[in-house]
Amino acid sequence: METSSTNSTTARPAVFAxxxxxxxxxxxxxxxxxxxxxxxxxxxxxxxxxxxxSIHACYIAAGGVLAAIVAKTLKxxxxxxxxxxxxxxxxxxxxxYGMPSSHSQVVAYFGVYLQLVFMTSSQHPLLSTxxxxxxxxxxxxxxxxxxxxxxxxxAQVVVGGILGTLIxxxxxxxxxxxxLPCLEMDGQEYFKQxxxxxxxxxxxxxxxxxx
Numbered sequence: 001m002e003t004s005s006t007n008s009t010t011a012r013p014a015v016f017a018x019x020x021x022x023x024x025x026x027x028x029x030x031x032x033x034x035x036x037x038x039x040x041x042x043x044x045x046x047x048x049x050x051x052x053x054s055i056h057a058c059y060i061a062a063g064g065v066l067a068a069i070v071a072k073t074l075k076x077x078x079x080x081x082x083x084x085x086x087x088x089x090x091x092x093x094x095x096x097y098g099m100p101s102s103h104s105q106v107v108a109y110f111g112v113y114l115q116l117v118f119m120t121s122s123q124h125p126l127l128s129t130x131x132x133x134x135x136x137x138x139x140x141x142x143x144x145x146x147x148x149x150x151x152x153x154x155a156q157v158v159v160g161g162i163l164g165t166l167i168x169x170x171x172x173x174x175x176x177x178x179x180l181p182c183l184e185m186d187g188q189e190y191f192k193q194x195x196x197x198x199x200x201x202x203x204x205x206x207x208x209x210x211x
Contacts, residue, residue, distance in 0.1 A: 041110060059179065060113055063171040067109040067164055071102035074163075083153050101152040101160035104143055108164025109171075111139040116172045 045064065049057045080099035115135055118128040143161060146152040152160075 041106065045110075056175070056180075059171075059175060060110070060117075063113060063167065064106055064110055066171070067106045067167045068102055070163065070167065071100055071105040071160065074100055075102070080156070082156075083150055098152050098156045099159060100163055101146050101156045103146055104152070104157045104160030105164040105167075107139050107142045108161040109168045111135045112165045112168035113172055116168065120176075 041064070045057075045061045049061060075097040078099045079097050082096075082098035115132045118131050139161075143157050146157050147154055
């Protein structure tokens with residue numbers, strides 16, 4: 001009985017150690033994936049544009065480009081270096097300046113803008129709430145990965161997140177107060193004229209959804 005008890009006691013640390021190694025490996029895999037956030041977001045935006053064929057989808061994508069340009073411009077103005085490279089990093093540290101984090105800024109923009117869309121236009125509150133939760137988890141994961149991988153300091157990530165949020169609020173407000181009313185009033189006629197100028201059939205309008 002004593003031998004059996006001893007073997008069981010010895011086996012437990014080994015099981016915990018194996019489980020811990022498995023969790024660490026899973027975390028590292030997730031971090032490597034999140035390091036490619038730019039590719040993930042770009043791919044999802046491209047799919048959304050092709051699937052929805054919506055002027056609004058293109059407008060949202062344009063806002064993401066604007067957020068990235070603002071971040072790159074501020075980096076060149078502020079010129080704050082990135083944190084010291086980690087001794088052991090899963091991926092090579094990104095080059096250039098670090099303030100603000102452009103990944104965090106762009107992800108915050110898309111996360112906040114899409115939540116505003118869900119909250120103002122969704123007819124399914126439960127689905128809207130679930131979508132917002134998923135978006136927040138994704139955004140927070142990106143923020144954490146930028147610090148964990150040694151690409152940015154917490155301050156650089158926070159500033160990027162704040163700026164991305166402000167751009168999303170301003171861009172969404174511009175859409176609701178100016179762009180959308182103009183499209184609803186004159187958009188159909190405008191695109192008809194564009195198609196006529198390009199000698200294209202009006203049936204192409206079926207592939208361009210307004211709003």
